Amino acid sequence: MLKQTADYTIAIVDDHPVVIEGLRILLQGVPGIAGMHAFTTGGEFMDWMADHTADIVLLDIMLPDVNGLDLCKDIKLASPETIVLAVSNQAERSMILQILQNGASGYLLKNASAAEFRRCLEEALSGGVAFSREVREILARPGRAELKAPATLTRREKQILQLVTEGKTTTGIAKELHLSPLTVETHRRNMMQKLEVKNAAELIMAAVQRKLL
Amino acid sequence: MLKQTADYTIAIVDDHPVVIEGLRILLQGVPGIAGMHAFTTGGEFMDWMADHTADIVLLDIMLPDVNGLDLCKDIKLASPETIVLAVSNQAERSMILQILQNGASGYLLKNASAAEFRRCLEEALSGGVAFSREVREILARPGRAELKAPATLTRREKQILQLVTEGKTTTGIAKELHLSPLTVETHRRNMMQKLEVKNAAELIMAAVQRKLL
DNA sequence: CACCCAATACCGGTTTACCGGTAGAACAAA
């Protein structure tokens, strides 16, 4: 569902002027674009963002000055409505997943065709997540990381996790379960190790996301 | 979906012997009950629970020795598979909601009919939540508490909450947003006040449950 | 029997969270 009123502002962030020009030309054929702004570093772009907004950002994630993952997150934090499409010339599974985790709405290889760029743009604007062909292929084959057995918690651990999500303190939990606070802390630490998180906040989110309770 | 093989163990916890006898007789007509055990105090029952299990507990929530809400929670913590049906002779909206919050699978008034008891039992066993007629009526009329406007968070607060759910520390968030750690803490505290929670764990759960992110 | 896992418990130390305030600046609405 592209807006009928044609007024998207697009920002291109890429350290290669050639790519910028290529994208600029490629996007000229697309209806509904009101303005295009190009930047060759992440810093330049963030400065511009301080008093402008973009509807779409085509973001090269291999910039000289800043890490693409962080920049993507910063953009989404500063302006959650902005749609970020990651652009790169190499596609590695974990990188794709990470940038999506950081709020990107798609991942495009630079060798994608003009048609593909337009399709992804529309897809992202309509609220979806878009990938160019090669990227889809990479995502299709399951990574090793996803195959690893889901951490399983013991009965006691689940009990304690439940109480942790209720905001109980270690000593409070210990009283409720008639245990030493030290024991409760040990369980808590074991869970954090199992789930590969480093504090209670992440522990709770892991529990929620993986429906461990 | 009641089990075809008839072997449920039922425990009755009620400080009135009359009620126990009443329930005992009332349940005799129900097929699929293997054993019935009665207790007049919460303590007695928990002692028994230490080396036995019950499939169903009919729990009077107005016991002399312990608080019914806590007891219910303790039962579910000790044995999450056990189904607890709260039994009481008075129904107050907030009490009903609280005990459900603590894991009960239903709420029955003592004046409920035998048929109603059996219906609720089946309903609870099949994974549902069951109420006697009067209780349903009370639940049907919305309480004032539920009507209060959902707390709304500001843009900045949402940003910070997002990072809190990712397990970031106050100082880490401050760096990411280029703020003083003291400012971040203030925002965090304001959010906790707004959402009526008292620590980060509850804050995260509130955010998840109310889909504030 | 030897081995592993779950559950229990401890020590000492550093870092973070939480609480009780207070307060200035920017901005928008009444």
Place this chain on the structure above:
DNA sequence: TTTGTTCTACCGGTAAACCGGTATTGGGTG
């Protein structure tokens, strides 16, 4: 213009979390 909200920032103190270990016990299982 006064009022309200948001965002910013500070102080001093207590409580709790987190980290790095270590260790004993009781059940199972090969």
